[in-house]
Amino acid sequence: MDYLASDLGITRWVLAGTNYVYPRTTNKILEAYLKSKGVAEKGIMITYTPFGHSDWQSIVSDMKRFGSAGQMTAVVSTINGDANVPFYKELANQGISAEDIPVGEEELSGIDTKNLVGHLAACNYFQSVESKENDAFIEQWQAYIKDPKRVTNDPMEATYIGFNMWATAVKKAGTTEVDSVSETMIGMRTPNLNGSLAVMNENQYLSKPVLIGEIQADSQFEIVWSTDDLVAGDAWSDYLPGSKDIIANWSSPMRCGNYNTVTKTCAGSSF
Numbered sequence: 132m133d134y135l136a137s138d139l140g141i142t143r144w145v146l147a148g149t150n151y152v153y154p155r156t157t158n159k160i161l162e163a164y165l166k167s168k169g170v171a172e173k174g175i176m177i178t179y180t181p182f183g184h185s186d187w188q189s190i191v192s193d194m195k196r197f198g199s200a201g202q203m204t205a206v207v208s209t210i211n212g213d214a215n216v217p218f219y220k221e222l223a224n225q226g227i228s229a230e231d232i233p234v235g236e237e238e239l240s241g242i243d244t245k246n247l248v249g250h251l252a253a254c255n256y257f258q259s260v261e262s263k264e265n266d267a268f269i270e271q272w273q274a275y276i277k278d279p280k281r282v283t284n285d286p287m288e289a290t291y292i293g294f295n296m297w298a299t300a301v302k303k304a305g306t307t308e309v310d311s312v313s314e315t316m317i318g319m320r321t322p323n324l325n326g327s328l329a330v331m332n333e334n335q336y337l338s339k340p341v342l343i344g345e346i347q348a349d350s351q352f353e354i355v356w357s358t359d360d361l362v363a364g365d366a367w368s369d370y371l372p373g374s375k376d377i378i379a380n381w382s383s384p385m386r387c388g389n390y391n392t393v394t395k396t397c398a399g400s401s402f
Contacts, residue, residue, distance in 0.1 A: 132164060134343055134356050135205045135251075143174045143204040145194050145232075150179040154209035161207060163370035174202075184214045187221035195225055198232045206232055219246040247346045255323075255339045256288035257352040262326030282350070283324075292329045292337065296321040317382050327361065334379035334388075336364025 135141040146161055148154025158177055165175055176197045178190060198204035210218055222232075229249025258269065265283075268291065273279050296319055301307055304315040313335070320328040323339060330338040338361040344352025366379035366388065377398075379388045387397035 132161065132207070135207075136168070138356070139205070140203045141205040142170070142202045143176075143198065143200065144170065145176045145178070145197060145204065145206040146209075147178050147180075147190075147194070147206055148209035149184075149211035149214060150181055151211075154179065154211070157209050160368045160370055163368075167370060180210070180214060182211060182214065184210075185217045187218050188224075191218070191221045191225050191227065194232065195227060198227075204232050219250075222246065245348075248348050250346050251355075252344050252346065252352060254285040254342055254344065256283075256285045256325060257342060257344045257354060258283045259344070259351050259354060260325050260342070262324065264322060264326055265324040268324050288324045292321055292323055292339075296329070296331060313381065314383065330361060330363075332363055333382045334364070334366040335381050336366055336379075338363045 132144075144161075144165055146158040148158055162175055162177065166172070176194070178193070180190065194206060208215075208218075223246040229251075258265075269283055272283055272287070273281055296316060297312065299321065300312045300315040300319060304311045306312070316331045317333055317335075319331045321331075323329045325340050325342075327340060332338060340360075341358045341362050342354050343356040345355050347353055367374045367377040369375050376391055376393045378390050378392060380386075380390060381388065385397070389398045390396070391398055
């Protein structure tokens, strides 16, 4: 959101998602964040569609109308899976390009990118990352799959980090018992494919870099922005009233995923 606002001059926002918990939670946080930055409610459009939604004509028309108010507009998309294909086709059908209304996309896997060129994706990893670790991983993956054209993606890097971190923790703990391995992981640093180290925090979320990539005609991403350092994963949002006073800390002695810093109590799961 900060990149779109500061680098592209976006002042009006469409938050478009599939109708389930992840997009709704994401958009609650994004709406609160935008309002904290001074964006008026009339400058935010929120829309949800079912899984597999295919009839985008009226919704894209609404987006186009919303974006024609004389201010720069962007769509932040948490549209899931197959529904992306007709969504981007309809954007193209109605003449909406990345220059008119850029779309920040969370999921691109399996999509024909001819209608996507110039739009953006936010991830922790892209195949185009330049590092010796990434070069070695791509070579190993393509040799394993016996296909030099197969690409890597963000979930693959997450699995690479997670498995290697788990294996290291098992060796250190001397057991595969879940609680022991989980606590051993806290503070652990494991190489990622960006050439830095992923860190497991006390809340059981990783610290990782964040990248923004622009979709190219060859279905790859040109990285146009990245964080200067790792970004710590946060279990609770600072922008929601029911969440801002809560932290997660799975290290001893707290061991709580829902600790209220005001009441000093653990209201949720613990072990």
